[in-house]
Amino acid sequence: MIKIAVFASGGGTNLQALLDAQETGLFKGKIGLVFSNLPDAKALERAETHRVESVAITSKGYSGSREEYDKEVLRLCQAKKIDLICLAGYMRILTPVLIKAYEYRIMNIHPALLPKFGGEGMYGHHVHEAVIKAKEKESGATVHFVIEGVDAGPIILQGHVKVFPTDTPQTLSEKVLKVEHLIYPEAVRLFCEKKIIVNEGKVRIIP
Numbered sequence: 001m002i003k004i005a006v007f008a009s010g011g012g013t014n015l016q017a018l019l020d021a022q023e024t025g026l027f028k029g030k031i032g033l034v035f036s037n038l039p040d041a042k043a044l045e046r047a048e049t050h051r052v053e054s055v056a057i058t059s060k061g062y063s064g065s066r067e068e069y070d071k072e073v074l075r076l077c078q079a080k081k082i083d084l085i086c087l088a089g090y091m092r093i094l095t096p097v098l099i100k101a102y103e104y105r106i107m108n109i110h111p112a113l114l115p116k117f118g119g120e121g122m123y124g125h126h127v128h129e130a131v132i133k134a135k136e137k138e139s140g141a142t143v144h145f146v147i148e149g150v151d152a153g154p155i156i157l158q159g160h161v162k163v164f165p166t167d168t169p170q171t172l173s174e175k176v177l178k179v180e181h182l183i184y185p186e187a188v189r190l191f192c193e194k195k196i197i198v199n200e201g202k203v204r205i206i207p
């Protein structure tokens with residue numbers, strides 16, 4: 001059984017989608033840890049409701065370096081025997097400390113069709129604002145593996161939505177979230193069934 005940690009800093013609707021999918025038996029994995037850098041993240045409450053262990057290490061005012069912070073997080077994941085880390089609205093850029101230890105075992109969900117609208121500063125509503133400003137006709141969500149380099153890792157799954165001239169960042173975000181809630185559990189299912197192969201930086205999915 002693949003043991004999963006979900007990292008979240010915010011509302012945690014993606015965490016909720018993963019918890020719900022686990023409960024319906026979509027994937028043969030177990031969410032054994034919810035982690036946050038913000039002790040008041042709503043995601044932690046969701047974990048408690050579902051009796052999943054939750055841990056927060058406050059990043060604001062943390063005395064050590066970013067690497068030291070990630071070393072603590074890594075020790076936590078190793079102690080809990082975590083196989084897969086799912087970033088779900090986790091608003092911190094990981095250091096190589098975690099990325100190397102969990103190579104191709106950390107996934108992230110991004111609210112746009114990468115490689116478009118990714119990179120530093122492109123998160124949450126900033127992404128949707130940029131998509132609308134660019135008058136894109138289409139947007140969506142991407143699940144990818146995390147490598148060094150923001151939003152740069154091999155793409156696992158994408159889901160598309162139409163963007164209309166009447167869309168606002170809010171309406172677009174709502175549409176994209178619906179897609180996120182479908183593709184993230186599906187990507188976890190593929191991982192748990194060992195159907196994702198990474199070769200030369202590209203994902204191949206075994207049918």
Ligand code: GAR
Pocket residue numbers: 008009010011012013014015088089090109110111122123124127177180
């Ligand atoms: C989601 O839209 C996710 O794609 C985005 O934050 C939101 C979290 O929502 N992540 C990023 O922008 C990362 N670059 P949630 O807390 O309701 O799951």
